[in-house]
Amino acid sequence: MSAADHWNDHYQQGKGFRPVTEPEVGLLAEHLSPGTGRRALDLGCGTGEYAAALHDLGFTTTGVDFSHAAVATAQARHHDRDGLDFRLLDVDRGGLDLLPAAEFDLITCRLFLAFVDLVPTLAGTRRLLAPGGRLLVTTPLAERQQAGRESIGLRPADLDLLRSFSWTAVAEYPLDDLLCLLLTAHTTLDRTTR
Template identity: 35%
Template sequence: MAYDRAHWSRHYDDHRGFRPFRDSEKDLLVRHAPAPDGGRALELGCGTGELAVFLAEIGYTVDAVDFAEGALTRARKEHAGAERVRWLCLDIEHDDPAELSHDGYDLITLRLVFPFLHDRTRTLDTLAARLRPRGALVVITPVAETTPEERRHIALDEEEISLLVEGWSQVERFDSEGLAVLVLRHPAGDFTAVEKGRPEPQSVVGVCAVVTDGSGRVLLGRSTRGMWELTGVRAGSLRG
């Protein structure tokens, strides 16, 4: 299900929100991601700012990011007195991230956001590169097992969670009243897309297609060997 900035801004303009930020989540963050001296945090998909303000209260200087201006309008109004929080309108997948801290972050949070990302692998790779050496990336997400079928698009199943945590040397998982709280540290290296259960190719003839857009950009795909290649289509099996 696709959502754009206009959709999310209308969501917040209509005074709607999401699941409230609960004490069980706060306790887990305090215990497993405490703020170091001079700690800096990046919150992606900050919405109306509950988590961002809490992170500031426990000692972080926070960049609170959302791509919906409607969310930030409410956050600035509802938390007008908040200290050490900078509200930024930014799409982490598509916009220039020049406004973000060049010194990196001790904590990066994605609460109720990860299922909506279009390019999860690339986004994680980008965020991992912004972590300071002892930093943590925390993903808080509904899980499919406890989410009604009609809201499945807001949750992750176990296979998606397995893909999410691959490439991290230290992974901790906790439950917060039905939400999975994933604390990831020490990215092991470059992130690559991983395909589960992909069948072996049966064709002996392959066809490549060059796909471009109106600006002349070329569509590439990542192969199972981690190489960027032209997109291919299977010509059919020639086996008897």
Template identity: 40%
Template structure:
């Protein structure tokens, strides 16, 4: 399946879609993302609009967003009588988000979509900026454990889920119909700033690094362990690596 707008539109124009919203997913949304009075929701990768319409039944006013016009054509046709939802064609990873609600959203959902973003963590952090103070970001994704090998490109493994949730200080994980349901709060984990009282001593440093990327443009990183864990470019296994780096 393609990743371009044209290919996704063809996917929907030929009558295809995705797995229907299950009762367990609905129950988790009711329990962990109840609509406040006047609540607004943003459904990313809305497809033909099933989840968007369900959120209106919970009391949300919904923006259903997809970057494939073919999906939105079906959503508009199939749910023409549904009040409280508008359909927007946007690539939230790259487009200007100005058309979205300036007052923010109490709930943002990504169902069966996050694995298709070239930079999913960066996209989630961008979306988190659109949440209200008590808003929630809900990611529903297949996991590789429960996905056939030939379809694992639609799923996330445990390491990918850890990377996705690591920037968020308020996280919870649930299971619905073998999907992972991640509920993330607005606040990302703060970075640590070090204030210097005098200029650092100059040092001459020479080094070299290789950047390893896959066919989706994702960069391979390693996590440095020890007292101050950090993410860094994956170091080749050579004599120039420290013993700690070689263990990554």
């Protein structure tokens, strides 16, 4: 069974993940609002609730996921929101290369980064961010998971890598048992992202 099949099974059974909470939306509103006139990309969007929250802050938002069941559910649930769209895309198979460079003011990864190849995903994300754009990572921590479930969270070495990936500012906000990292790209295009 492929990784995408595994996620498809989950969504086809009508399951989701941890619901988006009020404190999470509050954090978005406090640090990233208003989104009017700006573009957001939600990686590994699942059934689209976080992307919908970005849309509701004014961002023109694209959610991407490699599970066709997730994308179909997201499209059905949020079809009434103009400026919110969902696409099938595999981040580990060159999917980020299909998106326009330096286009997004905000890229979000909620409960996502632990499931993909970190270095190419971060490099791809930096290429897609507009000058001064921001990456918001919301993640469980591997060290806080029960034995056998560590792989759903980022490890200390992953967090160090994330923090060191050529940002002008790094802010961190604990959110219940999750960690949110808000990372700001340089205001000029990085040579490696052109």
